[in-house]
Amino acid sequence: MANANQDIDSLLEQCKTGSRNAQFEVYNRYYKPMYNTALRIVKDSHWAEDIMQESFLKAFTKLDSFKGEVTFGAWLKKIVVNHSIDNYKKINKSSLDPIDNVLYKVADDDGSNEEAAIDFREVKIQQVATAINSLKENYRIALTLLYIEGYDQEEISEIMGITAGNTRTTISRAKESLLKKLKG
Known part of the structure; x- marks a missing residue:
């Protein structure tokens, strides 16, 4: 190396x-x-x-x-x-929600573990990719940067031009949306 x-x-x-x-x-x-x-x-x-x-x-x-x-x-x-x-x-100016214009309250951990509700051994990579691609654009970009590109939340905040709080909220909501799509 x-x-x-x-x-x-x-x-x-x-x-x-x-x-x-x-x-x-x-x-x-x-x-x-x-x-x-x-x-x-x-x-x-x-x-x-x-x-x-x-x-x-x-x-x-x-x-x-x-x-x-x-x-x-x-x-x-x-x-x-x-x-x-x-x-x-x-x-695609209209594709990305102006999420900086909306105030969100973010709970760091509500104690629930929705991820445990899905047995990821049964989920195929193509299903996950299809589900991610079907998300709202800001959700898709946030999860792509986080899970595929490996950026941390601070870097994602900088790249997407949104606050740290909105980044946490976007990622949290994107995960929820992805889990719903994978369950359904």
Whole structure:
């Protein structure tokens, strides 16, 4: 793994000098997971392809701002996620509820454990994916960022541009909605 990191560091240095071959190599290593990330958010293959390519262009032009505090893949993924959500919001302004305009009271733990009501060993991955894709857009995006992309709630709040309280509420309601769909 250390050798792979050294290799990518070397490629990134070459990219900074304008090496097309190095850029092509970096692109080939990361395009598939970045495309899949964009596709899970925008749900359109052509759109995801455009977003992914634009994200690579942005990354290559902003390589000097990459400090190496996280892996290059994580840094690039954040660019893809942010670009996907920004584009999605522009095209589908009415699809996302203006949840910042609504005040929610969030209980941290009401003691119930609805997740125990479903035997997840019986649920197939495709059923979960279909159920997630059928959720309201802000719920779908929140759960995708949380469970599939692995972001924490603070990062989701920042990415979606909503408060921490609304993020917790959105995730909680998204989970409830997902559980209802999986039960039904």
